[in-house]
Amino acid sequence: MANKLCLLVCEMLKEEVAATLDAESYHDTFVVTFPTLCSRPQIDWSLLEKTIHRYQQEEHSVCLFGGNCAARFKDFPLQLKNCKLYKTEQCYQLFIDKNTAQHYTEQGAYLLNPRWLKNWRHYLKEWGFDQKAAQEFFGESVSKLVLFDTGVEQHSTQHLEEFASFVARPFQTVSVGLDIFQLSLKNIILEWRSEKERREKETVLKRSNQKFANYTMALDLAGSLTSIMGEEEVILKVLELFEILCAAHKATFISVMDGVPEKIWSRSITPEDSQDIKHKLQSMETEYCWTENQKGFYLRINYLDQMLGLLEVNELLFPEHKEDYLNISRNIAKICGLAIANARIYQQLKAQTFELQQHQDHLTEQVEKQTASLRKINEELERAKIDAEAANQAKSSFLANMSHEIRTPLNAIVGFSQILANQARQLSLPREFQQNLETIRQGGGNLSELINNVLDLSKIEAGKFSISTETINLKLLVQSIYHINKGAVLDKELLFHYHLSPNLPEFILSDRSKLNQILMNLVSNAIKFTPKRKAVRLHAKKQDDCLVFEVIDQGIGIPQERQTAIFEAFEQAESSTTRQFGGTGLGLAITGKMVELLGGAIQLKSVVGEGSTFTVKLPLVPAKITDTPQNTISWQEYSFSKNNKIVVIEDNPVNQDMIKTLFRELELKIEMVDNGKQGIATIQKLHTEEDPIDLILMDIHMPDMDGFEATRQILRLPGCSQIPIVAVSADAFNERRQQAFQAGMVDYLTKPLQIHQLFPLLTKYLQHEKAQKEPDALASPSLPDNIKLQMLDEFQKLASIPFYKTNKIDEQIERMLELGRTYDNPYAPVLEQIKHAFITRNVEKAEKLIQEVLNPSPS
Numbered sequence: 001m002a003n004k005l006c007l008l009v010c011e012m013l014k015e016e017v018a019a020t021l022d023a024e025s026y027h028d029t030f031v032v033t034f035p036t037l038c039s040r041p042q043i044d045w046s047l048l049e050k051t052i053h054r055y056q057q058e059e060h061s062v063c064l065f066g067g068n069c070a071a072r073f074k075d076f077p078l079q080l081k082n083c084k085l086y087k088t089e090q091c092y093q094l095f096i097d098k099n100t101a102q103h104y105t106e107q108g109a110y111l112l113n114p115r116w117l118k119n120w121r122h123y124l125k126e127w128g129f130d131q132k133a134a135q136e137f138f139g140e141s142v143s144k145l146v147l148f149d150t151g152v153e154q155h156s157t158q159h160l161e162e163f164a165s166f167v168a169r170p171f172q173t174v175s176v177g178l179d180i181f182q183l184s185l186k187n188i189i190l191e192w193r194s195e196k197e198r199r200e201k202e203t204v205l206k207r208s209n210q211k212f213a214n215y216t217m218a219l220d221l222a223g224s225l226t227s228i229m230g231e232e233e234v235i236l237k238v239l240e241l242f243e244i245l246c247a248a249h250k251a252t253f254i255s256v257m258d259g260v261p262e263k264i265w266s267r268s269i270t271p272e273d274s275q276d277i278k279h280k281l282q283s284m285e286t287e288y289c290w291t292e293n294q295k296g297f298y299l300r301i302n303y304l305d306q307m308l309g310l311l312e313v314n315e316l317l318f319p320e321h322k323e324d325y326l327n328i329s330r331n332i333a334k335i336c337g338l339a340i341a342n343a344r345i346y347q348q349l350k351a352q353t354f355e356l357q358q359h360q361d362h363l364t365e366q367v368e369k370q371t372a373s374l375r376k377i378n379e380e381l382e383r384a385k386i387d388a389e390a391a392n393q394a395k396s397s398f399l400a401n402m403s404h405e406i407r408t409p410l411n412a413i414v415g416f417s418q419i420l421a422n423q424a425r426q427l428s429l430p431r432e433f434q435q436n437l438e439t440i441r442q443g444g445g446n447l448s449e450l451i452n453n454v455l456d457l458s459k460i461e462a463g464k465f466s467i468s469t470e471t472i473n474l475k476l477l478v479q480s481i482y483h484i485n486k487g488a489v490l491d492k493e494l495l496f497h498y499h500l501s502p503n504l505p506e507f508i509l510s511d512r513s514k515l516n517q518i519l520m521n522l523v524s525n526a527i528k529f530t531p532k533r534k535a536v537r538l539h540a541k542k543q544d545d546c547l548v549f550e551v552i553d554q555g556i557g558i559p560q561e562r563q564t565a566i567f568e569a570f571e572q573a574e575s576s577t578t579r580q581f582g583g584t585g586l587g588l589a590i591t592g593k594m595v596e597l598l599g600g601a602i603q604l605k606s607v608v609g610e611g612s613t614f615t616v617k618l619p620l621v622p623a624k625i626t627d628t629p630q631n632t633i634s635w636q637e638y639s640f641s642k643n644n645k646i647v648v649i650e651d652n653p654v655n656q657d658m659i660k661t662l663f664r665e666l667e668l669k670i671e672m673v674d675n676g677k678q679g680i681a682t683i684q685k686l687h688t689e690e691d692p693i694d695l696i697l698m699d700i701h702m703p704d705m706d707g708f709e710a711t712r713q714i715l716r717l718p719g720c721s722q723i724p725i726v727a728v729s730a731d732a733f734n735e736r737r738q739q740a741f742q743a744g745m746v747d748y749l750t751k752p753l754q755i756h757q758l759f760p761l762l763t764k765y766l767q768h769e770k771a772q773k774e775p776d777a778l779a780s781p782s783l784p785d786n787i788k789l790q791m792l793d794e795f796q797k798l799a800s801i802p803f804y805k806t807n808k809i810d811e812q813i814e815r816m817l818e819l820g821r822t823y824d825n826p827y828a829p830v831l832e833q834i835k836h837a838f839i840t841r842n843v844e845k846a847e848k849l850i851q852e853v854l855n856p857s858p859s
Contacts, residue, residue, distance in 0.1 A: 004527060005029045005192045007185070008048065009065040010034050012091065012115045015152040017065075020182045029189055036116070036123075063188050066648045067091035086188060094184060095148055095176040097223035108143030110169075112160070114153030120163045131166060138167040145171040150178055175304070179334045180222070187216075222332050225339035230256070230350075232344040235265045238301075238311070238336045243267075245326040245332070247317035248296060252277055255309045255340075281310045288326065295319045297326050303337035310334075314500045392833075467597060469510050470781045471623040474508055475500060479538060481519050482806070485527055493533050498806055501541035505622035508547065514594045515618075519549060522614050526553035530611070546600075547620040550613060557608035566601075567592040639667075641767035645686060646670040648697045649679040649710065650728070655751070664755070666762070675702050676710030683714055683723075693723050695765045698745065700736060701730035708743040716743045724765045727752065784824045791819060792854065794834055798834075803843045810835075827853065 009017055011033040021029055032055070034048060052062050066087040088094060092101045092111055104111060116123060120378040124134055138145075147160045157173060160218050164171040225237055239251040254277050261281055264274050280298055288299045296314030300307055315327065316322055335632075482498050489496040520536070527534045534554035541548050558566060595602045600618035647661070648670050650656050656672055663670045671686065673679040679698075687693045696714070700707040707727060716722050727740040730751040737748050749757055783791070794816045801808045813835050817828060830849055837846035 003028075003058075004060050005189060006060045006062045007031045007188075008051065008062055009033055009064065010036050010067075010069065010091065012113055013065060013094070013742050015115055016095075016178060016181055016847065017185065019152045020178055023178075024182065024186065026185075026189055028193075049262075056083075061192055063192065065094070073401070084192075084619075086184070088423075092148055092757075094181050095150060095178070096180070097226040099223070100226045103228070104146050104174075108141075109146040109172075110138065110142040110144075110391055112145060112147045112163075114147070114150060114159070117147065117156060117159035118153055119164055120159065138169050142167075145169050147173045148176045149173050150176055150181070152178070165614075177334055177338070183331055203241045222766050223575050225335055226342075228346055229343060230339060230347050231343040232265075232467040234336075234339045235309075237665075238339070239265060239267065241332070241336075242311065242329060243314045245328060246296075246313050246635060248313045250296070250312070251310055251314075252312040253301075254278065256281070256307050259307070266363055277310060277312050280312070284310065288330065290322075295322075297329070299320065299326075299329055299333055301333050301337045303334075303339065303341040306341075307338045308337055329338040345749070365832050439455070469509050470512050472508050472510055472512050472515065474540065475506065477516060477790050478519070478538065479806075481516070481523055481538065484520070484811070486525050488524070488527050489536070492527065492530070492531060494527065495533075495535040496527075496537075496539040497535070499540070501539075503542045504540060504547070505620075507623035509621040510547075510618065510625045511598060514598060518591050518594050518616060519551075519599075521588065522549075522551040522616070525588070526551050526555065526612070526614075529553065530556035531555070534611075542620060543617070545620055547618045549616040551616075552611065552613045554611040557610055558604070558606040558612055559608055560606075562804065563604050563606060566604075575613070601854075603791060640762070642669075644668060644695070644766045645691065646694045646697070646766075646814065647679065647683060647686065647693055647708070648693045648728075649673045649676060649702070650697070650699045651675055651697075653701045655699075659753075662758075668762075676705035676707065680713055680717070681711055683720065684717060687717075687720055687723070689719055690720075694767070695762075696723055696725045697728045697749075699729055700727055700740070708739055711740075711743045711745055726761060726765075783820055783825055783827075787823065788819060791816060794819065795827075795850055795853050799847070799854065803838065803846070809838055 005019055005028060007029060014031060014033045017031045020026075021031065032051060034051070034509035048064070055062055061083070063084040063086060066085065067090050090098070090101050090111075091113070101111065129137065131517065145160065145164050147156060149156050152652045153159075160171050160173065183560070222241065225234060225241070233367055235253050235255065239253060242248060242251045250266070250268070252264065252269055252273060254264045255262040261278060264277065266273070284298060284300070287302075290295055290297050291312070291314050293314070295316050296312065296319075299313070300313045301309045301311055311329075311333070313325070315636075316325065329352060478498050478500060482496070485496065523536070523538055530536055530553045535552075536554075537550070537552040539550040539552070541550075568589055592602055595616055595618070598618050600616060602613045603617075604612065646668060648656075650659060650672065651674055660670065671682060673682050679696075683693060683696070685774060698707045698711055702710075707729070711725050714723065724746045725744065726749060727737075727745045728749045729736060729740075730750065740748050747761060749761070796813065798809070798812045798816070801812060813831055816831055817825075820827060830853060834846050834849050837843070837849065
């Protein structure tokens, strides 16, 4: 017979085999390894033949451990004697049962052992993996890493953490121990020993065979314990296992939880038996001991040095073999401890899962209730939305009607003021009279703009307001504010100053209408609430890339508790304020909303009895314009052809009179029609291919047929599809503009008619030419010498006024123009140039023009 047993194993199992041999002191057994073949084709005998022959020549027996690498082999070839093959479907079945391995692999786990982890860098390199490839491979095919830690490698956990970090996968450690593996090796070794001693001791061989059978049965029975189940099921299987394994009539188990005895389990037990096993549990100090009748044993069931219970196996059928039964039971007890511990964990998880499910069900119920509540709220909100939209529609209709009704008389005021202003220039009426007419015109224009903004308040609140950005001459804007309010200032004997910081750009980009309305509201409020002979100031400056306006007054002031409320619609500081000063309380509400829409902010500082300061901070966007503003086109600069055919469809008699007068001033004949139906009939009559209609001005709101329908029918008339039709309406809503364009109109004019809006349209659609200026038959007399001398004194006064005192400069220039009003004043053009230079902040040019008058160069 051979001298020793050679265990030929994969190098992955070397440490476990060595530890098992050392633990059991198997001096007649040694280990030889072959390279791991997990990633290669299955092992071939030719690779091992040389190694096997070497040890067989030394009279050793060889036993090969194999898993997947030896799966296709049934036994050793005949030429290899004294060799045995021990294989499993997986190497892990040497330590755990098949079900456990399958349980983890079905979860997508990658199973590891300590030896492989110790040299994982070598194996990955051998497989051709760099870090990226390894991360991609394990990331796509592996859900987590599971280490079956046998405890033989001291740094297994560290190696696992390093490898898991390298491949970026979660990991888990499962302690498996070497119990089953030890049983397997012992089985092989004992089998080998029994073969060795077979001829010498037949009885020993028989006993060895019996042990082998016992071990096999124990492995099969122990394997069933690793399934996932509850503690009760595990304990019942443990009792069944020991009854079969030890041929015992009685098996009892008392479970222990945190050192406290719990339930007693047995197939048949008396109260006396219960007391006995409880007493033994309290008094037993060793791992095992024999029963009092010497026909069985007590055995502690532990897991990780924690006692889980006490097992009593008694009344053995073959008590003479109790030593063997005890040895087998001690090994299997470790597996039983692991199974019971896992069962308790499983029960805890199951209880937690149940609790979570109940909590989830409760949350689901709450969510359903909340959803139903939200659904009800949404239905109520939807109904409220419908009601709000209906109310908003009614409000819009009301505002549209009010807009039309207010603009109708305002149209006559603005229109006739423009006509009178033109007639005043032609009749050479006094400049003061012309200025008064201009103030009426500007006031009417601002009133029209105010109406627009009051109407826009509803659009702001409805979120339908839009900003129209254009280029603005900042100086001219402030100058316009100054002149419009000058009359009110003079009436109250107020000091009214304005100042623009030199670092401001000449032109900016903003919404002219809204910015003008903001400043008009603030300045007019300041004038209204400031007592006589006090001061009002308007400052404009640049601050942190922002345009900042300050309107400062010495008025009545606003109490601290009312300084927020005054920005709300229809609110003033005190109820008595309305009675004393008048007003609707809309000005500051509109102002605040417009400032917000322009992307800015408005602040108020006020002290009762001392005055208020309103600060408006807006984004400053300079405009890239260098040209000076173009002068307003004069009516006299253009001459319209007498052949122009114009039809005006307007139902309001006052507006008809104003439009007739306006066109008479332009020396244009028009055909006035009262309504849409008459307009259609008139156009059918007047329009011919040889003598077409050049322009139609169409009112929108008319009885019987509105302007939209009239336009559509006119454009469908033969030969009329190209007639330009311009809407003229008091309805300033954008929705009406869109309706007009959709009906086929080419442009839209808002009442009251403004000459600067109407005149470009007339020059666009009508036949015209530049007017030739005729010599003035009634030329004014030359400027007398005494007036010339007085004028030079006035130029000296003008030169002495600081450039930032704009109001003083304006007053001085107006006084000088009035001085030479009735004469052919040669200084008038230069005074206008000086005035424009100051307006555009060209101080050097203004000073140069003044000096040229005072110190003329010799000719």
